[in-house]
Amino acid sequence: MTQTSGVQVNNGVASSITQSQPLWLLAEVTYRCPLHCAFCYNPTDYDKHTQNELTTEQWIQTLRDARKLGAIQLGISGGEPLLRDDIEDIVVEAKKLGYYSNLITSGVGLTEKRIQAFKDGGLDHIQLSMHDITEEINNFITNTKTFQLKQKVAAMIKGHGYPMVLNVVIHRYNIDHMKEILEMAEALGADYIELANNQYYGWSLVNRSQLMPTREQLERAEAVTNEFRATGTKMKIFYVVPDYFNDRPKKCMNGWGEVFMIVTANGDVLPCHSARSLPNMQFPNVKDSDLGWSWKESPAFNKYRGDSWMKEPCRSCEEKEKDLGGCRCQSFLLTGDAEAADPVCSKSPHHHLIEKAIEDAKNPVIASQPILFRNDKNSKRIISGELKELTDKFHALP
Amino acid sequence: MMVIEHTDVYALAPHHRFQWEDAQNSYVILFPEGMVKLHGGAGEVIKRLDGKVTVGDVIADLKATFPDAEDIESDIIGMFELALSKAWLHKV
Numbered sequence: 001m002t003q004t005s006g007v008q009v010n011n012g013v014a015s016s017i018t019q020s021q022p023l024w025l026l027a028e029v030t031y032r033c034p035l036h037c038a039f040c041y042n043p044t045d046y047d048k049h050t051q052n053e054l055t056t057e058q059w060i061q062t063l064r065d066a067r068k069l070g071a072i073q074l075g076i077s078g079g080e081p082l083l084r085d086d087i088e089d090i091v092v093e094a095k096k097l098g099y100y101s102n103l104i105t106s107g108v109g110l111t112e113k114r115i116q117a118f119k120d121g122g123l124d125h126i127q128l129s130m131h132d133i134t135e136e137i138n139n140f141i142t143n144t145k146t147f148q149l150k151q152k153v154a155a156m157i158k159g160h161g162y163p164m165v166l167n168v169v170i171h172r173y174n175i176d177h178m179k180e181i182l183e184m185a186e187a188l189g190a191d192y193i194e195l196a197n198n199q200y201y202g203w204s205l206v207n208r209s210q211l212m213p214t215r216e217q218l219e220r221a222e223a224v225t226n227e228f229r230a231t232g233t234k235m236k237i238f239y240v241v242p243d244y245f246n247d248r249p250k251k252c253m254n255g256w257g258e259v260f261m262i263v264t265a266n267g268d269v270l271p272c273h274s275a276r277s278l279p280n281m282q283f284p285n286v287k288d289s290d291l292g293w294s295w296k297e298s299p300a301f302n303k304y305r306g307d308s309w310m311k312e313p314c315r316s317c318e319e320k321e322k323d324l325g326g327c328r329c330q331s332f333l334l335t336g337d338a339e340a341a342d343p344v345c346s347k348s349p350h351h352h353l354i355e356k357a358i359e360d361a362k363n364p365v366i367a368s369q370p371i372l373f374r375n376d377k378n379s380k381r382i383i384s385g386e387l388k389e390l391t392d393k394f395h396a397l398p
Numbered sequence: 399m400m401v402i403e404h405t406d407v408y409a410l411a412p413h414h415r416f417q418w419e420d421a422q423n424s425y426v427i428l429f430p431e432g433m434v435k436l437h438g439g440a441g442e443v444i445k446r447l448d449g450k451v452t453v454g455d456v457i458a459d460l461k462a463t464f465p466d467a468e469d470i471e472s473d474i475i476g477m478f479e480l481a482l483s484k485a486w487l488h489k490v
C-alpha cells in the first residue's frame with residue numbers, strides 16, 4: 001500500500017505507515033463558542049465553518065468508522081461542544097462502541113440536566129478549562145464574565161462522581177499565579193490538572209507578543225510547580241513545556257498521522273488541529289471520503305508520515321526519530337516552508353525567529369498592542385483581508 | 399514501595415476502564431486522556447480483579463490455568479506493584 005499511496009519508502013517509513021492506527025478521534029464538533037479566548041488555537045478563519053457543521057448522523061457514522069480503524073479515545077471538543085444539543089446522542093453512541101469518551105468544555109452550557117444525561121449515557125470524563133484564580137484575569141483573557149460559572153461547574157462535575165480534570169492555559173497574565181492556581185485546583189478536589197503552556201497557533205499566534213511570558217517567569221513557574229509536587233499532593237500534574245523556550249522541538253501530535261485523527265466541525269479529516277494552515281494540501285472530508293482511506297491512503301496523511309520528506313538539517317540529524325523535525329505547521333507559519341526544521345530547534349537556520357519572538361514579547365511597545373480576541377467579527381475581518389497587515393507577519397493565517 | 403500481601407484485595411481505580419481491544423490485540427486500561435496496553439500476563443491478572451478476590455486467589459487461579467509457567471508468582475506480584483505505583487489499582 002505504501003507504493004500506491006504515493007509515498008517514497010525507506011524501511012522506517014514503510015513500517016510506520018503500515019502499522020499506524022489512530023488511537024484518538026478528536027471531534028471538533030463546532031467552532032461556535034461563547035468565549036473569546038485570546039489564546040484560542042482554533043483557526044482564525046473559523047467563521048467559514050460555523051454554517052456547515054456535520055449532522056448528528058454524520059458524527060455517529062464518523063464515530064463508527066473511526067472505531068473500526070482502532071480509535072479508542074474520543075475527545076469531544078470545539079469551540080464549545082455544548083452549543084450543540086446532540087452531544088447526549090454522541091455520548092450514547094460512543095459508549096455503545098466502546099470508546100473512552102472525554103468532553104472538553106469551557107463549562108458554559110453545562111446544566112444539571114445535561115450532566116445527568118451524560119452520566120446516564122456513559123460519558124467517561126469531563127475536562128474543564130480554568131483560567132485564573134482572579135475573576136479579573138479570567139474575564140479579561142476570555143473576554144467574557146465566566147469566572148463564577150466555572151466554579152459552579154467544577155462543583156457540579158465533582159458532584160456527579162466524575163474525575164475532575166482541569167486544564168489551564170498558561171500565559172503572561174496568569175503565570176505568576178501558578179501557586180494559587182494549583183491551590184485552587186486542590187481545593188476544588190481536582191484529580192488531574194494540566195498546566196498547558198501556551199502554544200502559538202491560530203489566535204494565539206496573532207496575539208503572541210501579548211501572551212508570551214518571559215524566561216524568568218517560566219523558570220519561576222516551573223519551580224513553583226515542582227515545589228507543589230513535592231508536597232505530596234494526590235493531584236496529578238501535567239506540565240506542558242513551552243516549546244519556544246526549549247532548544248529542541250516537540251514531537252508534534254506524536255508524529256503526523258500516527259496517533260491522532262481530528263475531524264473538524266465541517267467534516268475535514270486532519271492529522272493535527274492546524275494542518276489546514278499548510279499550503280497546497282487537500283484534506284479529505286468525511287462527507288465524501290471513506291475514513292479508512294483518509295487515514296491510510298490519502299496523500300495528505302501520507303505527506304509527512306515518517307521522515308522521508310525531511311530536508312537538512314533534519315535529514316541527517318541523529319535525533320530525528322525523537323522529534324520528527326517538530327511541527328510542520330509551526331515550520332510553515334514561521335518560516336514559510338513546511339518542510340524546514342521546526343524553528344524551535346537550535347539547529348534550524350531559522351532559530352533566530354523564535355529568539356526574536358521572545359524579544360518582541362519583552363518589548364513594551366509591541367507587547368502593549370491590543371489583543372485580537374477570538375470572535376466572529378474578528379474572524380470575518382481576517383477572512384475579508386481587512387487585517388492583512390497583522391496576519392501577514394506570519395505566513396499562513398488564516 | 400507498597401508490600402503486596404496475599405490477603406490484599408485490589409480493584410481497578412475509579413475512572414479507569416479495562417477492556418479487550420481487537421485493534422491492539424491486547425487488554426488495555428483506559429483513563430482520562432490516556433491508555434496503557436497490557437502485555438500478556440498483566441491482562442490476565444487485571445481481568446480477575448472483581449473487588450472480592452485476594453492476591454492469593456489470583457495467584458492460585460493463574461497457577462492452575464497456566465501450570466507450565468515458571469515462577470509465575472513473582473511475576474504476578476511484580477504486576478501488582480507496577481499497577482499500584484501507576485495508580486491503575488486501588489486497595490479495597
Ligand code: SF4
Binds near residue numbers: 035036040041080106
Ligand atoms: S479556547 Fe476559549 S474561545 Fe477557543 S474554543 Fe476554547 S473556550 Fe472557546
Ligand code: SF4
Binds near residue numbers: 317318321345348
Ligand atoms: S535538526 Fe530537525 S530532527 Fe534534528 S533535532 Fe532539530 S528539528 Fe529535530
